[in-house]
Amino acid sequence: MRPIGKARTVEGISGGGETLEQSLIQQAARVLASRYNGDPADGYQYLSALARDRGTTLTRTARSVLGERDAARDGARGEGAGHVFDSSRYLRRTHPKAMERSDKEPPSFDDVPDPPEWVDSVLAAIHVYGCYCLPLRIDGRIADFVVVRANERAADIAAPGSSLIGCRLTDINPNVLSSGLFDEHVRAFESGEPFSRGPFEYIGVRNGRFEPSTATMKSVRAGPGLLITWELQPEEDQLLARWRQSERLAGLGWAEWNLFTDEIVWTRRMYDIFGRDPASGPLRMDEMPALLLPEDLAEMEEAVRTVFEHREATTGEYRIKQRTGIRHVTLMMEPVLDADADPVAVRILAQEITGRRRRERALAATQQRMLDEHRRAEEERRFATRLREVILPLQAFPMTLPGLVVGARYLATERIGGDWHKARPLPDGRVLLAIGDAMGHGLEAATLMAQMRAGLAGLAYTGAEADHLMTWLNELVRAEAGGEVITGTALLGHFEVETRHLSWVRAGHPPPILVRGGDAWLLEAEAGPLLGVLHDPEYPLTETSLEPDDLLLLYTDGIVDRRDEDLDGATERLMEAAAVATGSVEDRLDAVIRAMRADRTEDDVCLMAAWIR
Incomplete structure (x- = not known):
């Protein structure tokens, strides 16, 4: 290690x-x-x-x-x-410093040495715990102190039936080592400077048992020995201290109103809760309406009637006006009744719950925002789904076109994406093949998808080449963005029926896969930038010669973009699945979907396959 x-x-x-x-x-x-x-x-x-x-x-x-x-x-x-x-x-264990005796034990005393004559008189005048100790040395070093005299107050330290006289200080309470008190006593004896500490938390001894307490301790060299005095906090004071700690931790305050003397007693925490200066004294009953919000006044009046008329305890939550703002306070009031069931005093317990109410409001606001966002997202999803259903099913697949047969599949997730595809013959005899993806999800992506697909359908009839079409499509996306950055990818091409040539371009889109003779490979070509990014981009035109029985597979990135697999590995699997698939265009698409588990992806998947006749 x-x-x-x-x-x-x-x-x-x-x-x-x-x-x-x-x-x-x-x-x-x-x-x-x-x-x-x-x-x-x-x-x-x-x-x-x-x-x-x-x-x-x-x-x-x-x-x-x-x-x-x-x-x-x-x-x-x-x-x-x-x-x-x-x-x-x-x-609690005995501290290991208690074992630090060296190989030589301090000498033991069968007969305890007598202290100076004045020691007994001094101890008798001390009203707190007191003892007089002589040092025990090993090789000139003080290893311990032995108690030679103790006053009556200190008698309850020893176990019943035993005495402190003759006991070593570290045997009486080994915690003097871990607390550093032993070193302080040695320093006081050797230097002659008195030692004083407290009040401090201390593990004291009573009746031979260890008890946590709050103590004040002093020691001073007196003649040949050390005079040690200490005082443990009375039990009543300890209870009061614990109550004050509880008040602070729980935000509680306590008060009592004496109905005979009209005296009101508040704990310190009550002043904090009500934002009142202790010098001003406790709040009087007639001052209460000025502190409450008007909406809570009726409830407070009912609580007072319940205490005095019905002689019953009551609990309510009220909003108190403070100089720091509105505070939420829970008040519990209980009448103290005499033998005739008449109130003689009222006890009040107050707890500030402003922080709790603030957290509850924040949580409720967050939950409401989440509900609103969920509702809005659900509405957008339904609208986007409907929009997609209206647009994409306009073409029935498989489509038999001049020179080729086209099939397509669209697999949607709960998060509606912007994937789209298009295949149609053009008046000049060519066939338009296109696939794209509007970045994002929901209504925005579905709307952009509809604009890209519809825009391309109109532009294609101009007879322009694929690179020009992509440039115009880029301008369309930028125009629809309205100053925001909205992007998309696309791959589009023209298939020449007579020559079986494909002229195509891509804008940030995955390259197509060509399957020929049982082998598959990517049609690598220089790609242009994403749609909507640049003002005047260039989209290089690529020419590819196709042969009868070739299969051209176009796809969106949802099928290869996996959390559990890198892009190259997923693309390689897609190529293998396309290479071994057989049957009709539709059968091949289904085989690819099964092999890629495309129905389990986190993103929409769009596939389009063209079989060359």
Whole structure:
């Protein structure tokens, strides 16, 4: 595994080039740092402490840590979803710094040393938790503190039937290591500068059990020892703090109106909800109509009557006028009744739901837009379908024309496209063959398709060559665009009956396929630009000699444009399908459609085949 980040030099680990052993040590250190919410340097310290505790090398300890991690992962996979709900997984562990004792344990005391005589008097005057500790040293370094005196308030820390006297500080609560408090106590003792922290979230100890709490802590060197005092937040204060957090998270405010004293009490969140300055005090009942929108006033009057006349709780949603705008507020009012069922107070719970209503309006607007778009798209689809049915079925296939037989297929998807085809004899004896695709889908594409097809039908009777027809068709598309960019592709040609020559041009359209003697190939020729793009484009004219029994296949890109296949591969398959197809023109077209699965494409497909007689 490649190590992540930069290696940090830690005692017992060299900083040179990485070896397998160093990689294992780095991985294990990262695992420990992640497990105990530490940084990489802490991870190395944890690993060193484990190695010293187990009396083994860093490498062996690293292998052990990584093996435990993999075993835990395998166990989690095998136990299934129920393992996620195993509460024991989430219990707090003792921090590994608690094992950081070195190979030498701090000395234990059978007889706890006596502190200075003044300690008992000082502790008796302290009204919070207090204890006096002496340092325990290893090789001149403070490794722990031992409690030699504690006041009465601190007695409830120890488990029932036991005493704090003689206990080491890290044994009483190992969390002093993970929280950094132990280092602060050492610094206060050695420097002589008092330490103070709080209030802060702390895992405290009561009756020998760990309990999350909010604490304030101080420590100061006093004579040969360290005087430590701390105060845990009272349970009532903790409940109040939790309620305030709940108010903030849920957008809740609470109020009570004493009907005897006319005193109104608001929590801080109520002022935020109503946009009121706390210095102005709570809102009075007679001030409420000025804040409500007129449309909501009648509902509020009914709620007040329900509380005072019917002695029932009520809930309603009201719009409050604030300096920042209209706010939506849910008010729940409940009467407090005496023994005679007369109201003595009213309790009110308010919740601001402006954000929720804003999201609901945005969602409703989005849904309405989607419905409108769907309705519009459906109308366009029906119109485009009808337009296509009106235009394309004017010719019946197969068509027997001078010198050839023409067949065609049109496969439409739900998204109506602009594919079109045309084949007809001309007064000069030639036969016009054309196929095209108006870019896009829906009504716009169907309309452009109709314009291109109808325009070409008129232009073809001028007797102009195919390249001129394509140029005029380009001008027609540009004129219909009305300043917008509307494009299309087309391939059109004239078939000379006597010579069996095809004069053809293409504007951005796929080249035709020629099938002769069981072989198929593309009639490659220079293509002009898309219709509607350039003002005065050139469309090169190509001459192709055809022979009896040849099959000329014209198609739109829908049959070869696939998400799961590249264009060259799909074109190659189309050529193979055309080469092996046999029978009449109609039979060959059906065979090609089956081979290409053209009825399952995402775009419309248009095919036209001309069999040379």
